[in-house]
Amino acid sequence: VQLQASGGGLVQAGGSLRLSCAASGRTFSIYDMGWFRQAPGKEREFVAAISWSGGSTDYKDSVKGRFTISRDNAKNTGYLQMNSLKSEDTAVYYCAAGTRLYGNGWYVEENKYNYWGQGTLVTVSS
Numbered sequence: 758v759q760l761q762a763s764g765g766g767l768v769q770a771g772g773s774l775r776l777s778c779a780a781s782g783r784t785f786s787i788y789d790m791g792w793f794r795q796a797p798g799k800e801r802e803f804v805a806a807i808s809w810s811g812g813s814t815d816y817k818d819s820v821k822g823r824f825t826i827s828r829d830n831a832k833n834t835g836y837l838q839m840n841s842l843k844s845e846d847t848a849v850y851y852c853a854a855g856t857r858l859y860g861n862g863w864y865v866e867e868n869k870y871n872y873w874g875q876g877t878l879v880t881v882s883s
Contacts, residue, residue, distance in 0.1 A: 758783040758872050762852045765877030772842050772881070778835040778852030778874055786810075786830035789858040792837045793867055794848035794879075801851070805837060806864035813859055820846075844883040849876040 764776040778790065791806040805816045805826040814826050823842075828835040835852060853870035855863075863869035 758785065758788065758854055760852050760854060760872055760874035762850065762874035762877040765850060765879045767880045767882065768842055770842060770844055770881055770883045773838070773840045774842065774879060776837040776839065776850055776852070776877060776879075778837075780833045780835070780854065785828075785833040785835075785854070788854035788856055788872070789864060790826075790828060790835045791853045791855075791858070791864055791867075791870060792826060792835075792850060793853060794846075794850045795876075796845075796848040799848075801867060803865040803867070804850070806858070807835065808859040808864075809856075815864060839879070842879075842881045844881050847879060847881045849878050851876045 758780050759782045761779045792804040793801050795801040807814045807826045825838040852874040854872045855870040858864040
């Protein structure tokens with residue numbers, strides 16, 4: 758499956774952005790999906806994940822209550838709604854997909870994801 762992330766940009770602290778991850782090539786609905794981010798000079802980290810059905814979601818502690826992950830399998834698209842953005846949220850955001858991640862508890866492990874989008878830059882100005 759090919760993934761295309763979009764929706765990044767420059768936003769002031771306290772603002773909102775919605776990232777999208779459009780999938781093509783294979784049936785998107787069979788894949789668990791995750792969002793990761795990489796800030797300048799730091800390693801890539803887990804942000805959020807959603808199971809193939811949308812029935813389970815999980816978040817990095819620092820984004821809980823501010824970010825919401827969702828998906829529309831009919832549109833082959835996943836989303837990350839980001840509210841109350843902070844300067845520390847500045848990073849390149851990547852979407853990723855894989856199978857059986859939730860069943861095995863692997864959804865926070867980036868090396869378990871088989872497919873990755875190209876990344877979209879989110880810059881939060883303070």
